[in-house]
Amino acid sequence: MIVALIVMAVLVLVGAAVLVRRRRRAVPMLAPVAREAMPEVLVAEVAQRPVLVDETQFLESRLGSSRSIFDRVRTISSIGSLSQDQLDTVEEVLLRSDVGVATTAAILDDLRENGAPDGVAAAVRDALLASLGADRSVTTTAEPGRVPVWLFVGVNGVGKTTTIGKLAQRHVSEGRSVVLAAGDTFRAAASEQLQQWADRTGADIVRAAEGADPGSVVHDALGRAAARGADIVLADTAGRRANSTNLLDELSKIRRVADRDPGQVVETFMVLDATTGQNALSQAREFLAAASVTGIVLTKLDGTARGGIVVAIERELAIPVKFVGVGEGVGDLIVFDPKAFVDSLLDA
Amino acid sequence: MFDALSERFERLGSSLRSRGRLSDADLDEALQEVRSALLEADVELGVVRAFLDAVRERLSGEALNQSLSPGQQVIKAVHEQLVEVLGGSPLKVTYASRPPTVVLLAGLQGAGKTTAAAKLALWFKQQGRQPYLIAADLQRPAAVEQLRVLAGQIGVDVFSEPSDPVDVARKGLAEATRLGRDVVIIDTAGRLSIDEALMREVRDISDATSPHYTFLVIDAVTGQDAVFTARSFHETLELSGIIVTKLDYDARGGAVLSARGVVGRPVVFASTGEKLADFDLFHPDRMASRILGMGDVMTLIEQAERTMDASVVAESAGRMMSGTFTLDDFMAQLNQVRKMGSLGGLMKLMPGVTKEMRNAASNVDDGELNKIEAIIRSMTPRERGEPSVIDGSRRTRIARGSGTTVNAVNQLLKQFAEMRKMMKQMSGGGMPNLPGGMGRMAGLAARASAQRSEQLPPGFEALGAGMSAGGPVARGGGGKNKKKKGGRVTPPKQR
Incomplete structure (x- = not known):
């Protein structure tokens, strides 16, 4: 029971503060608060706004900047061992795509050891692809007599609900009847x-x-799906931070309920926002432990973020990315293609 | 917050502290550690480089301080640089002379704009303002509905209509003026920085409403992209500041450093939990201390003042010192502490608390606290005042009465006994040997409080948010605070 210790710690702290204060001045601790007169500020001081950036230039400069980084790698035609400068460039490309320090270090070690027989670009691409070798098939059927359930988990604001909408469309257009929970x-x-x-x-x-x-x-959704003979249930869950045991326990419970007859959880997707950095790895670790995640849906890949952290997740936890969200439209969800992903990671 | 970063710095700190002299090679190694820590915390590469250069500069330019060990000097330099990057003291929110003060929120999808809008409205309300919300997110299904529900919980009105976002903003502003509201918060749809049409739209909203404050809402777990997002929103909207959301996520919070470093605008507000009240001004100096694992006693004390019942606390604090602390007092204190927020959150604010304790604390939930309360409530008044009378059969009865086990009762009693022992020691004059550096902490609290009461006139604390920048805790050199001897605490010298 750590509680007593903590309470005690707070008490010691607050108690000491209070005592000192009482000793210093004998006025009540919370005297009525007089509102401070808010300084009136005229808005005329607000800085001039910049002219709206021309969007074509905008896009080009963006592509330009990221391309130039990779071009620096591509033009390195060294065979055999790489110089420190070349390694630094590769490191920069990888770090900037959110692949992470550990994965980057591993790829650099590999390059140091084996050199780059077919050029640096190919070596980096191969190394990344080697990390993305998991099985990406999705299961849409359950044991006879049970309703397959896809469960969606993730932190707040990653796009779980939107992803479910898009996947519902996909199932419906493939001729399945869908129940959303x-x-x-x-x-x-x-x-x-x-x-x-x-x-x-x-x-x-x-x-x-x-x-x-x-x-x-x-549970009710499963009942309805079973009664109506629906083909699949897509179950939404509330976004939750991945560092709270209680919220994760609640998730485990939802999964247990979903996996009970007549339901059977055949896929548990962790929905991940491509803008997420290294925290995604701890998210994946916790959700894997709490809800046996079977795949990742990487959303918002149509933005400027590249989602490189999924490489680290697949390397360390063997959770494959299965779908990719590329827009707000109902059809903007595609099956993950490692080759295209690695190209976009390196090529912008 | 910034957990991982603080831990790394903690480790770095201890390895440096153990060394007497700092060679060039040591410095390189230390900075390499700082680099990895920052990168793992998602700080953008360019920002990391600039940061390291600045730290190196600080160390080479500064005359060697005789009173600090070389290791402490590195930490001090890192701390100072962090404060500088994060931006000194919190931004002071001022109000337009001709109300309403207009606040525009923009950001990527899922950053938490709608929730932040409601939290911001609550914050303004607590400042004695009359906020008004405009729901201009007509993109995401049910976004308006979400804002209405949240606003309903805090009693703030929402304006929206199913037309065009720019029209909604314009009409909403007119409506707010008609109603005489003095703060207007405009929630906009999430948009990608490369979506020209939507970026133009948010610019149009901005042109139509001429906001006094334009805040970028950014997710604390954002990776390297934070810089790009911040920069492009800044180019379109001329941001006046940043609101960081989800800082409670183990968020190493590098995005804060990145965005701040690139845009040069301050982080104004931070959202640290799911409840609408988990939102406050961002204090850069305190955050820097927290990153370096120095704790944040100032925030803790402020929180205590805001939520605790002063008379209850003072009364039991007095009894604590006289050694007549009872289980009743304990329960009263426990309830006061619970009002302050989650135990995990409180632990993060305390200096000298180990990672294990922090983790353990963040997993203590209401259920466990309820259990403790149940156990104490199952005791007779006499038992509460004199726990020594509780024998075996009483224990069984208490366990049955509270729906717990004898084991749990035993544990509680044992901890309580230990607690009392420590308090007695403390009232005897010296700080006892508390686990996890708590003695040190109490000393810090005393000093912080002493300094504050000198600086600020009585009754000023509630307004004091941000006025206490550079308190004793934030001063450089973590972990060098010795245990205080003697009850008398000397206030530190003023800056």
């Missing part, structure tokens, strides 16, 4: 958001009031 009962209006996706895609949806037990929503 609005398991995010925490965030305000999350189930309205999913409802709109259901309306758009023609999927069935099970909702509950805000604050309801997410497990029960999933």
Whole structure:
């Protein structure tokens, strides 16, 4: 029971502060607070705004900058051992794409040891592709008599609900009947958001009031899916930080409920925002432990972020990326292609 | 917050502290460690380089300080540079002379704009303002609904209509003026910095409403892209500051350093939890101390003042010193502490707390605290005042009454006994041997508090957010604070 210790620590701290203060001045600790007169500031001082950047230039400069980095690697035609400068350039390219310090170091070690017989660019590409070798197939069927469930987990704001909408569309267009379980009962209006996706895609949806037990929503969705003979259930969950045991325990519970007859969890996707940096690795580790994640959906890859951290995740935890989100439209979700991904990682 | 970063610096700190002299090679090695720590914390590469150069400059330019060991000097230089990059003292929010003061929020999808809008509205409300929200995110399904629900929880009105975002913003502003609201917060749709049409739209919203403050809302776990995002939003909107969200995520928070380093605008607010009240001004100097594992006693004390009932605390603190602390007092204190927020969060603010304790604390939930309360409530008044009378059969009864086990009761009693022993020692004059450097901490708290009461006139604390920049804790040289001897605490010299 660490609690007593902590409470005690706070007490010691606050107690000491209070005592000292009392000793110093005998006035009540919280005297009525007089509101400070807010300085009036005229807005005329606000700086001149810049002219809106011309977008073609904007894009070109962006592509230009990232290309030039890689060009520096590409033009290195050394065979055999690489110089420190060349290694530094490779390091910069990798670090800037969020691949991470550990993975970068491993690839650099590899380059140092084996050189680059086919040029540096090819060597880096091969090294990255070698890290992305996992099986990427998705399961859409369960044991006979059970309803397959895809469960979606992730931190807040990565695009879980949107991803479910897009995947619902994919299933519907492949001829499956879909039931959505609005398991995010925490965030305000999350189930309205999913409802709109259901309306758009023609999927069935099970909702509950805000604050309801997410497990029960999933349970009800399974009941409805079984009763109507639906082909698949897509279950949403509330975004949660990955460093809270309680929130992770809740997630484990939702997964257990979803995996109970008549349901069977056949895929658990961790939805990951491509802009996420090194924290994604700890997210993956925690969600893997709590909910047996089977795949990653990498979202918002249409922006400027490259999502290189998935390389580290696949290397360390063997969780493969299966889908990629590339826009806000219902069709903007594609199957992950390692080659194209590595090219975009290195090529901008 | 910045956990990983602080740990690395902690490790770095201890290896340097153990050395007497610092050679060039040592410095290179130390800076290499700092580099890895920053990169692993997602600080952008360019920012990292500039940071390291600046630290090196500091160390070479500065005359060798005789009172600090070489290792402490590195840490001091890193700390000072962190404070500089993060931006000294918090930004002072001022209000337009002709209300309403308009605040525009922009950012990528999923950064937390809508939640931040509601939290910001609550913050302004707590400042005695009358905020008004405009939901101009017509892109994401149910975004307006989300803002309405959140605003309902804090009693703030929301304006929106299903038309065009620019029209919504314009009409909303007119409506706010008509209603006489003095702060208007505009929530916009998430957009990618390379989406020209949407960037133009947010620029149009900005032109139509001439905001006094334009904040970029950025996710603390953003990777290297933070710089690019910040830069392009700055080019389009001329940001006045940054709001960091999700700082409670183990977030090493490098994005804060990156965005700040590139755009040169201060981080103004930070959001540190799911509750709407988990939002406050960002204190760069305190954050720098936290990064370096020095804790943040100032914030802790401020939080205590905001939430605790002073008379209850003072009363039991007095009894604590006289050695007559009872389980009743303990429970009263426990409830006061709970009001301050999660234990995990509190632990992060304390200096000298080990990682294990911090982790253990962040996993203590309400259920466990409820259990403790249940155990104490299952005791008779006499048992609470005199825990020594609790024998075996009483223990069984208490366990049954509280729905726990005898084991749990035993543990609680044992911890309580230890606690009392330590308090007695403390009131005897010296700081006891507390685990995890808590004695040191108490000394720090005393000093911090002493200094504050000297600096600020009575009753000024609630306004004091940000006025205490550069308190004793933030001063360089972590871990060199010796255990205080003697009850009398001397206030440190003023800057």
